[in-house]
Amino acid sequence: MEEDFWHDRWQNNQIGFHETKPNPILIQHFHKLDLKDQSRIFVPLCGKTLDIQWLLSQGYRVVGVELSDIAIKQLFDGLGLVPEIKQTEAFKHYQAKNIDIFVGNFFDLTSSILGRVDAIYDxxxxxxxxxxxxxxxxxxxxxxxxxxxxxxxxxxxxxxxxxxxxxxxxxxxxxxxxxxxxxxxxxxxxxxxxxxxxxxxxxxxxxxxxx
Ligand SMILES: C[S@@+](CC[C@H](N)C(=O)[O-])C[C@H]1O[C@@H](n2cnc3c(N)ncnc32)[C@H](O)[C@@H]1O
CATH class of the missing domain: 3.40.50.150 (Vaccinia Virus protein VP39)
Structure with a gap:
């Protein structure tokens, strides 16, 4: 899947993959990871998923990566948060309390850009x-x-x-x-x-x- 494929999907609002409520499987099984409060959860290819809202509501911190700026603007609007936005070489970094989202290509992420990750939700x-x-x-x-x-x-x-x-x-x-x-x-x-x-x-x- 090339980057344009996904940009076109977001541009044209063809986002059938987006769920209108937090995923019930996440809610049912996430505790089985036995994580501490404030653990930092990596959500790769995050889109504007409401699962992020659920993770934040449970006291976790979230870090995500997503190609589409459209998705991430809508994500923060949905969260009711106004992010600080910094442009770095490979990413546009959206940051607010307990959440970092990198807009750019997952394959350009490094562990130092990403920071600490206590668990992954995919x-x-x-x-x-x-x-x-x-x-x-x-x-x-x-x-x-x-x-x-x-x-x-x-x-x-x-x-x-x-x-x-x-x-x-x-x-x-x-x-x-x-x-x-x-x-x-x-x-x-x-x-x-x-x-x-x-x-x-x-x-x-x-x-x-x-x-
Ligand atoms: C099928 S959607 C799933 C989004 C989200 N995980 C959810 O559950 O709604 C895949 C997402 O990955 C993003 N994406 C695809 N390739 C990517 C890449 N190489 N780097 C970052 N994001 C990517 C797309 O823009 C799209 O929003």
Whole structure:
């Protein structure tokens, strides 16, 4: 997926991936990461997800990265926060109390730009990317977060019936990307009501990865 693909989606408001309330899987399972209050949660490819609002409401700090400035303006409007904005070489850095968002390309993030990460929350991020990019994404994610504990949501469906995003990421792929670095715990599998795009049978899987 090239950058223009996502910029066009935001420009044209084609954001079917955006959920209108915090994700119930996040709410049900996040505590299983056993994090301390004020832990700093990395939300890669964050869009304007309301999951950030939920994480903040639970007393966590949040750091995100997102290509689209449109998304992040709408995110802060939705949060009712006025950010301080700084332009750095690779990123536009939006900052407010307990939240940092870097607008730019995830692959340009370094661990020093990102700062401390106590956990990762990945909904519609890994699965947003095609296979060749997913390998790079997972390697980079592990590097810049120093293998932070990780709540991961994936979709699984017959990829020959329709194309992503979201792409199908099955158990074998999760093992291939992460097993050298994490202990992988499968938590749950939930059928997608009416299937993906209202027609393709699909399940959502929930994983906790611990170093
Ligand atoms: C499928 S959406 C999911 C957004 C969010 N996680 C959610 O649950 O609503 C994927 C997002 O990743 C962003 N994105 C895609 N590639 C990116 C990259 N290389 N760096 C930063 N953001 C990226 C897109 O602009 C889009 O907002």
């Amino acid at each position: 909904r519609a991020a890994l699965v947003a990317l095609p296979e060749d990019m997913r390998k790079k994404y997972t390697k980079h994610l592990i590097e810049i977060t120093h293998k932070a504990p990780y709540l991961l949501l994936t979709y699984s469906y017959d990829q020959s019936l329709t194309n992503g995003p979201p792409f199908s990421v099955d158990e074998q792929m999760v093992q291939n990307y992460y097993s050298a670095h994490y202990s992988i715990n499968f938590l749950d599998e939930i059928p997608v009501p009416n299937g993906l795009r209202g027609q393709f049978p699909s399940t959502q899987s929930v994983w906790i990865l611990k170093p």
